Amino acid sequence: MISTSKPLRIVIKIGSSSLTSRHGEISRRKIEKLANEIVYLKDLGHEVVLVSSGAVAAGYRRLGCLERPKTLPEKQAAASIGQGLLMESYSELFLSNGYVAAQILITKSDFLEEDRYRNVRNTINVLLERGIVPIVNENDTVTIDRLNFGDNDTLSAKVAGLIDADYLVILSDIDGLFNEDPTKSTNAKLLEYVTEITPEIESAAVGSGSLLGTGGMRSKIEAVKIAMASGITTFLGNAARKNIVIDGVLGKAKGTYFKSKKPSAYTNHKEKWIAFNS
Template sequence: MSSDTASNRIVVKIGSSSLTSLHGEVSRRKLEKLVDEIVQLKDAGHEVLVVSSGAVAAGYRKLGCLERPSSLPEKQAAASIGQGLLMEAYSELLLSHGYVASQILITRSDFSNETRYNNVRNTLNVLLERGIIPIVNENDTVTIDRLKFGDNDTLSAKVAGLVEADKLIILSDIDGLYNADPRENPDAKLLERVHKITPSIEEAAGDSGSAVGTGGMRSKIDAVKIAMASGISTFLGKAGTKDILVDAVNQSAKGTYFIPMDDMINLNQKKQWIAFNSGPEGEILITEEARTSIIENEKSLFPTGVYGVNGNFKKGSVVKILDKEGKSIGLGVIKYSSEQLRQFFKQREQHDEKNGQLAVVDNNDLVCNLELLVPVGL
C-alpha cells in the first residue's frame, strides 16, 4: 500500500445528503466545496475516482414530485433528470480547474459478468492513467431492485477493489463510527482506528438518519469489510467538514480510519470478483476431508471430495460450496458442468485424483471463509 505522502489512487464516495439542499436540489455550495478538495488531491498528484450519489435526490423536484418518490418508475425517471444535472455540475466545476470528468453508469449485472467486469476495469484504468476524473454511479434509470448494488457505499468499495485503489474515502452526514448511536447516547465514543470489524461493531451499526440517502451505517460497515478484504484502507467522515478529503488522505481528519492488518485476508482481483460480484449459479456438497483440505491446507477441490450437486450449471460457473451440514464455506469457479459431476457420481470408481483428474475447483479460483468478509450476495 502506498504511503500517505506518495501518489495514491483514491476512490471518494459522496452521499446524497452531502450534495443536495434541504429542498432536494443539487447544492452548488456543497458541490463546489467538494470539487475544490478533489482538485487539491489532483494537484498533489493523486488519481481520483468519485462514486457520487444524488441523482434521484437532484431530479425528483424537477419531475414534479414534492418529496422523494417511493415507486420504482418515478425513482428511475427522477434519476434520468438528476444524473444529467449532476454531471453537468461536476464537469463545469472541474473544467474550471483544468480537469476533465467522465461519466460511468453501471449496474450490478456489469459486475456479475466477468468479461464486462474486466471491461469496466480496463476503461477506468485508462481514464485514471490519463488524468481524467471518472464520476461513477449506479444506472438507476434502468436498474431493477434485484440487480441493484443496494447502495453506493457497497458500489464504492467494489469499485475501489476493481481499480486496486490505495484508499477509499466515504463521505456522508456522519463523522465516523461510534461505539453506540450518538443521537441516543451522549456518552457514545468515536472509534478513530479500527483494524477489524468485530461482531460488537456490527451490532453498534445503525442508520444514518438521512432523509435523502439510502445507505445507513450498516451499509457502510459492509462496504468497509469489502475494502479491507481487498487490502484497502478506508476513511469514514462528514462531508461538510473543512478540508475533509485532504486531511483524510493525510490521516489528520476527524472520523474513523479502517486499516487492514497485514495478516488479514487480502483477495486478488480474480477472488474479489468471485467473492463479491459473481453470484453463484448452483451448489456442490463436499466431504469433511475435502473441507479440511481446501480450508486448512489451501488445496484445490478434486472430484473425489464432492458427493452432491444442487441445481444446473455450466463449466466455468461460480458455485456455492457446502459442507455436510449444508453450511456455506465458500465460492469457486467450477471446472465441470452439473451434468458431468452427476455422471461422475455414477462412475466414481473410474476417477481419482492420482489419475490426473482435473480439479473441480482450482485453489486460485476458490474463496473460503466468506463469513469473515461480507454476507454472501452483496
C-alpha cells in the first residue's frame, strides 16, 4: 500500500478481454466502468496514463472477419478500425466529465532511439501537467513482428518507468498471480504480496486463456520485473471487480501487489533507457 496524501502518477493497463464482449465488440459498459474510476482518481488530483489494448479485438468484426485475424495485414487493418472506435468512446466519456483524452501510438522503435524516447516522455509530461488523460497503445497498424512489444503489459511497464510513475495497475480477466493454475487446480492460492520475482514465481506464471488477449501471465511477470527494477509498485487484479483501480491504489483490493524491498538501481532516465531499451 502506498500513501495517497500527495498526488500520484499512475499508469493503468487494461487488456483486450477486459474491454470487449465475448463476441469481440467494444463493451460500452466495461469502458464506462474504467473511465469512471479514472475520473475519480483525477478528481482527487492524481495524474493518470491509460495503456489500453483492444484495437484489433474491437475492429476485426467491422473489417468483416468472423474471428480474430491471424495474418499480420488483417490484424493491422482491424487495428486501424478499432483504434478509432476505442478513442471515440474514451474521448466522449472523459469529456463528459470535464477531462480531455489524448491518443499516443507507440512502436518499439520509439524506445530504441534515445531522442525519440525522450520526446515521448516530454509529450506525456506536458499532457499530464495540463490535466489531460494520455491513452497509449502500440501502433499495431504499422508495427512489424520483429519491432513490436508483443503485448501492452511490457509497454505499460516501460511507460511507467519512462515517466517516473508511482504506481502501475495491470488489469486483466484474472484476480492476480496464483501459485499454480487456478483453472486446473482447486488448491491454487492467490499470492497477495510479492517482493521478489523468484524462479518459483516465474514457473507459477500461466497463460491467460483468453482468445482476445495477447499477453498471458508470463508477459505480466516480465512487465512486473521491469516495474520493480524501476522502483514502481505494481498491482495486478481483475478488471471486472467493482472499484478495482481505486481499491488497488489504496492497497485494499483483491489481487497481487508487487513491491521490491530493494531501491531502484537506476538514478536517471539515461540509465533506464540503457537497461531496458537500448
